[in-house]
Amino acid sequence: MTRWFRIISTRSAWFGLVLHVLVYDQTRAPLDVIGRAQAMTTAIFRRVGVELDWVDPAVRRVAASTYVIRLVPDAPTASGNVLGFAVPDSHMASVLYERVDRLAGPSTRDVATAIGHVMAHELGHLLLSDASHSAAGLMRSEFDIVRAGQGALRFSDDQARTIRAAVAAADR
Numbered sequence: 001m002t003r004w005f006r007i008i009s010t011r012s013a014w015f016g017l018v019l020h021v022l023v024y025d026q027t028r029a030p031l032d033v034i035g036r037a038q039a040m041t042t043a044i045f046r047r048v049g050v051e052l053d054w055v056d057p058a059v060r061r062v063a064a065s066t067y068v069i070r071l072v073p074d075a076p077t078a079s080g081n082v083l084g085f086a087v088p089d090s091h092m093a094s095v096l097y098e099r100v101d102r103l104a105g106p107s108t109r110d111v112a113t114a115i116g117h118v119m120a121h122e123l124g125h126l127l128l129s130d131a132s133h134s135a136a137g138l139m140r141s142e143f144d145i146v147r148a149g150q151g152a153l154r155f156s157d158d159q160a161r162t163i164r165a166a167v168a169a170a171d172r
């Protein structure tokens with residue numbers, strides 16, 4: 001066991017790219033759903049060589065480099081098919097929980113998968129400094145819950161490079 005942990009920490013020290021993310025939950029979402037969504041977002045970022053560090057403000061001071069995801073029930077002014085949004089040139093994004101919940105259907109597993117992907121997508125906008133969407137993958141404008149469940153929605157190699165550079169700059 002000890003050896004296993006040592007290998008893991010050596011590996012993350014090798015990559016050295018850590019993104020600090022705080023979830024500010026303003027919904028009544030079940031905690032286990034949020035936890036599983038965070039695990040999903042973590043897995044998506046690990047594929048591009050970035051480790052997510054989920055900040056608990058009750059335990060730790062929040063550094064200026066921290067990215068904040070607000071989980072809100074809804075945003076009445078957001079147009080019909082919007083599931084989340086990112087504030088350009090900021091560290092702040094929002095995820096519209098009730099809309100994602102409705103889209104995902106009754107399975108809490110699907111809801112967690114969907115929330116995890118929307119969080120990754122909005123973090124993607126912040127890190128790519130780009131409001132535009134790609135034709136395929138995680139940064140497509142339309143969210144495909146089926147492909148998300150298959151683990152098929154990812155950042156492109158180009159996006160991965162830009163994200164790594166942005167994380168390296170943010171954590172300096």
Ligand SMILES: [Zn+2]
Nearest residue numbers: 121125133141
């Ligand atoms: Zn988007």
